[in-house]
Amino acid sequence: MHIFRKYCIKILVVLFVFSSCQQDDLIYDINQLQSSSYNANKNKQKSIGQYISIVYANLFQTALSSNELVEITRCIESIGDKQVAHEIVLSNFMNSDDVLIPSDSLMRADLDLFLEETYKRFFVRDITEAEREFFLNYLNANPNVSSEMVYMSFALSNEYQFY
Amino acid sequence: MKRRSFIKKASLASAAITAPFILPSGRLFAASGMRMSDHVVLVAFAGGVRQQESILQRYLDDSQSYPSAGNILYNLFNGAPPTDKIVYGTKNIIDGDTPIPQILSQTLENQGTTFREVNASAVGHYAGVNAMITGNYMYTQGLRNKPTMPTIFEYLRRHQGEKATKTWFIGNGIGNSIPLLDYSTHSGYGASYGANFLAPIITFGSDGEKHLKNAKIYHPEDELDPMYKMKYFLDNVWYSQGKQLPNIGNTEEEKAEIKSFVKDMFEKTEAGTIAHPPIADNGDLRTIGYACEVMKRFKPTLTVIYLSNVDGCHSNFTGYLESLHRADHGVGHIWDYIQNNIPQMANNTTLMVVPEHGRNLDSNNIEDGNAFSGYDHSDGNSRRIFSTIVGPGIDSNLSIGGENNQIGDIVNITPTIAEILGCKNDVVGSGLLASNKSLFDLI
Numbered sequence: 001m002h003i004f005r006k007y008c009i010k011i012l013v014v015l016f017v018f019s020s021c022q023q024d025d026l027i028y029d030i031n032q033l034q035s036s037s038y039n040a041n042k043n044k045q046k047s048i049g050q051y052i053s054i055v056y057a058n059l060f061q062t063a064l065s066s067n068e069l070v071e072i073t074r075c076i077e078s079i080g081d082k083q084v085a086h087e088i089v090l091s092n093f094m095n096s097d098d099v100l101i102p103s104d105s106l107m108r109a110d111l112d113l114f115l116e117e118t119y120k121r122f123f124v125r126d127i128t129e130a131e132r133e134f135f136l137n138y139l140n141a142n143p144n145v146s147s148e149m150v151y152m153s154f155a156l157s158n159e160y161q162f163y
Numbered sequence: 164m165k166r167r168s169f170i171k172k173a174s175l176a177s178a179a180i181t182a183p184f185i186l187p188s189g190r191l192f193a194a195s196g197m198r199m200s201d202h203v204v205l206v207a208f209a210g211g212v213r214q215q216e217s218i219l220q221r222y223l224d225d226s227q228s229y230p231s232a233g234n235i236l237y238n239l240f241n242g243a244p245p246t247d248k249i250v251y252g253t254k255n256i257i258d259g260d261t262p263i264p265q266i267l268s269q270t271l272e273n274q275g276t277t278f279r280e281v282n283a284s285a286v287g288h289y290a291g292v293n294a295m296i297t298g299n300y301m302y303t304q305g306l307r308n309k310p311t312m313p314t315i316f317e318y319l320r321r322h323q324g325e326k327a328t329k330t331w332f333i334g335n336g337i338g339n340s341i342p343l344l345d346y347s348t349h350s351g352y353g354a355s356y357g358a359n360f361l362a363p364i365i366t367f368g369s370d371g372e373k374h375l376k377n378a379k380i381y382h383p384e385d386e387l388d389p390m391y392k393m394k395y396f397l398d399n400v401w402y403s404q405g406k407q408l409p410n411i412g413n414t415e416e417e418k419a420e421i422k423s424f425v426k427d428m429f430e431k432t433e434a435g436t437i438a439h440p441p442i443a444d445n446g447d448l449r450t451i452g453y454a455c456e457v458m459k460r461f462k463p464t465l466t467v468i469y470l471s472n473v474d475g476c477h478s479n480f481t482g483y484l485e486s487l488h489r490a491d492h493g494v495g496h497i498w499d500y501i502q503n504n505i506p507q508m509a510n511n512t513t514l515m516v517v518p519e520h521g522r523n524l525d526s527n528n529i530e531d532g533n534a535f536s537g538y539d540h541s542d543g544n545s546r547r548i549f550s551t552i553v554g555p556g557i558d559s560n561l562s563i564g565g566e567n568n569q570i571g572d573i574v575n576i577t578p579t580i581a582e583i584l585g586c587k588n589d590v591v592g593s594g595l596l597a598s599n600k601s602l603f604d605l606i
Contacts, residue, residue, distance in 0.1 A: 078361065158408050
């Protein structure tokens with residue numbers, strides 16, 4: 001009888017230990033953040049043809065004809081400093097009546113939205129908070145900076161040369 | 164008083180020569196040698212030029228079994244032009260019947276030193292110019308790739324601290340991988356020491372008229388400055404995570420000057436005031452006109468001009484003779500223009516003329532409209548070229564070597580330019596040349 005009681009107590013202790021409550025996973029109720037680099041996947045440089053096709057589509061919201069693609073590619077190849085060549089070609093685009101750029105007043109009306117859409121349009125990614133802060137500060141401090149100038153800076157940027 | 168003045172000037176000159184200055188590479192530097200001149204212009208007769216029709220002056224005698232010999236490069240070489248079956252000039256009654264008048268009163272052969280028989284080594288278009296401006300045989304790289312060995316532009320910019328706009332590579336077009344020759348992929352040199360490339364007949368031709376001419380000119384302070392500030396912010400963010408782009412290192416001022424130059428050239432093209440040679444009826448001569456404009460604007464330390472119209476010899480021997488005659492006309496114009504229209508370069512420029520390679524001894528089976536046979540480039544005759552050098556400190560009327568006495572190699576061109584511009588020790592010291600000898604070392 002004594003032995004029986006001893007075994008029963010041990011069994012009860014074991015059952016008590018294994019049936020004790022488990023702690024739930026903690027939920028801190030915050031948004032999940034992407035810890036990897038935003039640009040990490042852009043590791044291939046665009047060819048001249050790719051660059052021109054994409055920037056044309058971004059600025060005119062229509063595709064560049066194949067003839068014009070060949071002609072503009074030849075123009076860029078004919079000038080060694082590619083940044084100079086791109087700047088000349090893009091400023092030529094900007095002189096066109098068909099280029100589609102938000103007006104300056106529309107940009108100033110909602111800078112946050114303009115910046116978010118510009119980052120998605122050119123860089124195909126979300127703006128980071130650091131980038132947002134820089135641009136908001138810069139654009140607020142420089143009321144003469146136009147949407148065209150912002151678009152030019154994105155189209156000439158190095159990140160835009162990669163995909 | 165004179166003695167005091169002399170001592171003062173001599174001290175200042177010594178200080179100027181020996182004072183070290185800082186190069187883009189960051190190291191302190193003192194010039195390694197005296198310059199023979201402050202500017203070098205290298206004209207590459209690309210596309211393959213046979214010795215027989217050029218320096219040997221045999222015209223149709225050697226190539227078409229027609230007894231008419233003579234000199235069709237009379238700005239370059241001494242010698243009377245042919246008198247029979249003239250096909251290389253401009254049209255008076257029939258195509259080519261009127262030779263282009265000589266520009267120079269003294270031939271370059273009279274004014275300088277000519278190496279009459281030089282080894283070209285490579286016989287391909289890209290390989291030939293590549294060997295010429297890298298001082299290396301193109302054994303270990305393919306076409307459509309940048310040079311693996313540093314170009315003379317990079318040596319010059321790294322070791323002499325030249326700005327990007329002081330080195331120009333001007334090509335007649337963008338074919339044959341020519342735009343790739345502005346800098347190499349060598350880890351010690353590369354893009355940041357590259358030259359400014361320009362193919363003006365495209366930039367200012369019909370394509371450029373359509374897509375570059377109407378470029379907006381942004382205000383430097385009000386528009387460009389904020390634009391660049393935003394771009395630099397974006398680039399800094401990118402550099403922290405992404406790859407860098409090749410950049411030949413034009414400063415903002417240099418870039419602005421290039422854009423201004425492009426705008427001005429469109430205006431001058433429209434007004435018909437480009438510094439073209441008197442006859443400018445092919446791409447080579449129009450390229451030379453724009454090259455003269457580049458030299459007048461930027462006064463480059465090194466300008467390489469690549470002419471390629473003679474390449475038509477494969478199937479059009481008449482066209483080849485026309486192009487050869489025009490290339491000579493263009494070289495005469497370059498020399499004349501420098502001496503008379505660019506005071507900063509007059510009497511302070513060395514001109515070198517070198518074909519990138521020759522052409523075959525025997526013709527192919529393709530005949531042109533005059534029933535002249537064409538010539539390709541693949542045999543031993545294709546490895547025969549000449550080289551003419553004229554400028555300050557170069558012996559005049561000196562002829563080196565001959566048809567059966569080859570002296571010099573195309574890889575001697577890079578050390579020759581380095582010697583003229585006072586950086587031969589640095590260039591040779593890189594240990595990257597196939598030959599450490601300049602053409603002067605072979606005299």
